[in-house]
Every structure is written in structure tokens, then in C-alpha cells.
Amino acid sequence: MRVLVTGATGAQGGAIARSLLARGHRVRALGRRPGDPAAARLIELGAEIVHGTLDEPRSVARAAAGVDAVFVAGAPIEGGADAEVRHGLIVAEAVKAAGGAHLVYTSVASADRGTGIPHFEAKAAVERTIAALGVPCTILGPVYLMESLLAPASLHALRRGVHAVPLPESCPLQQLATDDMARFAALVIERRRDFLGHRIELASDELTGAQATAALSRVAGREIRYAEVPLAEVRARSEDLAAMFRWLARGGHDVDLAALHAAYPEIGWRRFEDWAREHLAGALTRAVA
Numbered sequence: 285m286r287v288l289v290t291g292a293t294g295a296q297g298g299a300i301a302r303s304l305l306a307r308g309h310r311v312r313a314l315g316r317r318p319g320d321p322a323a324a325r326l327i328e329l330g331a332e333i334v335h336g337t338l339d340e341p342r343s344v345a346r347a348a349a350g351v352d353a354v355f356v357a358g359a360p361i362e363g364g365a366d367a368e369v370r371h372g373l374i375v376a377e378a379v380k381a382a383g384g385a386h387l388v389y390t391s392v393a394s395a396d397r398g399t400g401i402p403h404f405e406a407k408a409a410v411e412r413t414i415a416a417l418g419v420p421c422t423i424l425g426p427v428y429l430m431e432s433l434l435a436p437a438s439l440h441a442l443r444r445g446v447h448a449v450p451l452p453e454s455c456p457l458q459q460l461a462t463d464d465m466a467r468f469a470a471l472v473i474e475r476r477r478d479f480l481g482h483r484i485e486l487a488s489d490e491l492t493g494a495q496a497t498a499a500l501s502r503v504a505g506r507e508i509r510y511a512e513v514p515l516a517e518v519r520a521r522s523e524d525l526a527a528m529f530r531w532l533a534r535g536g537h538d539v540d541l542a543a544l545h546a547a548y549p550e551i552g553w554r555r556f557e558d559w560a561r562e563h564l565a566g567a568l569t570r571a572v573a
Contacts (some may be wrong), residue, residue, distance in 0.1 A: 285352040287473060288385075290314045290338060290375065293322035295431055296357035296390060299466035307331045307470055314338075314347045324401070338371040341378065341520040348378040353386040353473045365383035372410030386420050386476050388469055393425035393458075393485040393537045401531055402524045411483075422472050425485035426465050427458040427537045430559050439567050447500055450513040450529040453493040458537045461488045461554040468551055485558065487557045499557035502545050504568035 287304050291297030292313030311331040315323045323333050336343025338356075348354055356375045372389070379387045391407040393424070414421050432438065451457060465486055466516040473478045491499070497510040519526035523541050545553050560568075 285473060286310045286312065286350065286352045288312045288347050288351045290344075290354070290356045292326060293320050294357070295429075295462055297355070297445045297463065298322060298326070299462045300355050300357075300469045301326055301331055302329065303463075303466040303470045304473070304548055305331060307474070308313060309470075309473075312347060312351060313345065318408075322513065335415065337540070338374055341374045341547075344374055344378040345381055348375075348382040348385060350529045351382065351385055353388060353476070354379050354382075355469055355473070360557070365402050368403065368406035369409045369413070372407075373413050376410075376414045377420050380417050380419050382517070385422070386422070386473065386480070387414065388422050388424065388472055389414060390424045390426060390465070390469070393427045393482075393487070393539060395425060396483070399527075399531050404528070419474075420480055422479040422481070423483040424465065424469060425483060426460045427485070427487045428457045428460070428532070428538060430461050430488070430554075430556060431563075433560075434563065441511075442504075442564065442568055445504075445506065445508055446511050447474045447493070447508050448511045448513050449493055450515055450518045451533050452512060452525075453497075453510045455533055456490055456492050456536075458487040458490045458497070458539055458541070459556060460486050461559045461571065463555040464488045464554055465549055468548065471548070485537070485539045487541055487544065488554045488559070490541055491556055496556060500560055500568065503557065503560045503565055506568075508568070 285311055289297050289301045290313055292301040293315055301313055304311050312333045313326055313333050314336050315333045318336050327333055334347045336345060379385050391411055392404055395404045395408040395411065411423055425469055468486055493510050497508050501508040515526055515529060518529055
């Protein structure tokens with residue numbers, strides 16, 4: 285199949301592009317900078333890079349022409365709610381103009397529950413736009429990503445032996461490995477008829493802060509302690525993020541992991557500790573003062 289992947293040089297888009305290429309599909313990646321090292325790696329794997337951005341409707345329309353499916357990840361929180369909605373409309377209109385292409389949009393779990401969290405509400409608005417345009421689509425709703433621990437501040441704290449999260453230590457948190465999401469998105473694209481018109485929420489594992497810290501300690505081979513980051517510190521950086529962590533602390537996502545994993549065992553859902561061994565083992569064993 286021919287698939288356009290937007291944001292293919294980012295974490296989510298890159299994971300889906302690599303997953304599709306590994307499964308023998310033809311990937312066209314929309315890239316802002318043709319010389320980007322991430323784009324170069326995708327070219328080595330067989331992807332076609334098309335220059336353009338989600339702010340340029342014509343470039344998106346050109347990229348979407350002739351493809352069987354379009355994968356678009358919701359914008360990161362730093363992009364802002366207005367950009368999220370604008371980009372969603374541009375992609376949805378391009379897919380509709382392409383005629384018959386299957387749009388796979390990565391929103392966020394619980395976006396349809398009226399949480400009041402700004403970036404959740406922006407993604408909900410994109411979902412409504414897609415529905416209003418009548419575009420053949422599947423909506424994926426990921427929960428909190430395990431890859432959040434790869435952010436520089438989180439990595440620095442872990443190297444100092446601290447797992448710092450703006451949630452109480454006893455609070456359960458559902459999490460998703462990006463590779464699991466990529467495999468699921470590839471499955472959706474390959475089995476279009478089974479998933480058209482569906483909204484599916486995705487989660488790999490669920491554990492409390494104490495359980496996650498114990499897992500990180502086992503991976504590190506040394507003690508990692510938990511530290512609850514004051515919500516005021518988060519609010520000073522982003523009211524949007526603070527609203528999300530307030531909501532997560534009150535219960536947050538409620539994906540039925542057992543049912544999801546039983547329905548789609550081929551994904552090989554990742555446990556948090558296994559993900560940490562793959563992505564964090566090196567960083568955790570290099571302690572800093």
C-alpha cells in the first residue's frame with residue numbers, strides 16, 4: 285500500500301513510517317527539511333520524502349495525491365490548540381480531495397469526554413472536523429506515552445536516581461509504548477474495512493508511580509526514588525500540562541487493557557519494565573551527581 289505519513293521525522297510519525305516500511309509498504313513522508321538526519325534515515329529505509337508542512341495546504345494536497353492511506357499524528361502540546369485544529373482541517377480536506385484515501389488520525393484517549401484540557405479539546409475539535417467532512421477515517425486515542433521519560437529533564441532526573449512525575453506515588457497511570465501504537469496503526473491501515481469509522485483507545489500497561497519506580501530500579505541495578513513534582517512547577521511552564529496532570533490524578537484514562545490486548549494479541553503489547561530495559565538501561569546505569 286502507498287501511505288503518506290506526516291510528521292515522519294518525529295517520534296510518532298517516525299515509528300509508524302518505520303513500521304510500515306518494515307512490513308513492505310511504500311511510504312511517502314512529508315518533511316519540513318529535506319536534509320534532516322531523521323529524513324535521511326527514512327530514505328535509507330526506502331521512504332520517499334516530499335518537502336512541505338502542515339501549514340501549506342497545497343503541499344499537503346500534493347503529498348496526499350494517489351495514496352491509499354494518510355497517517356497524521358496530533359500535534360505536540362507545544363504547537364498550541366489553534367495550530368492543532370488548523371492542521372487537522374488542512375489534512376482532512378487534502379484527504380477528501382484525494383478521493384478514497386483512509387485517514388488514520390492519532391488523537392488522544394479521553395478526548396471525547398469533555399475533560400477541559402486544552403490540547404485534548406483541540407484534538408476533539410479535529411475529530412469533529414474529520415467527521416463533518418465525511419472523510420473515511422479511523423481515530424486512535426493513545427494514553428500517556430512511555431516516551432515522555434526520554435525528555436531531557438526526565439532523563440537528567442533519572443541519572444540522579446530520581447523518577448520525578450507530577451502525580452502522587454500511589455496514582456495508577458496508563459501508559460503506551462510508541463512502537464505499540466505504530467504497530468496498531470499499521471494494522472489499521474492494512475485492515476481498513478475492519479477499522480473504518482472506529483475510535484480505538486490504546487494503552488500498553490498500567491502501574492502506579494511506586495510500581496514504575498521499582499521497575500526502573502531493577503533496570504538500573506540501583507535504587508531509584510520517586511519524587512512528586514509540585515503541580516505549581518508544571519503550571520509555571522504550561523497551564524495545559526498542569527490541567528492534564530490534575531485530571532490524571534483524579535482518575536484519568538480508563539482503557540480496558542485486558543480486553544484490548546486480548547482482541548489484538550498480534551501487537552505484542554509492551555510492559556513498562558521491558559520498554560525501560562530497551563530505551564533507558566544505558567541512561568539509568570550512568571549515574572550523575
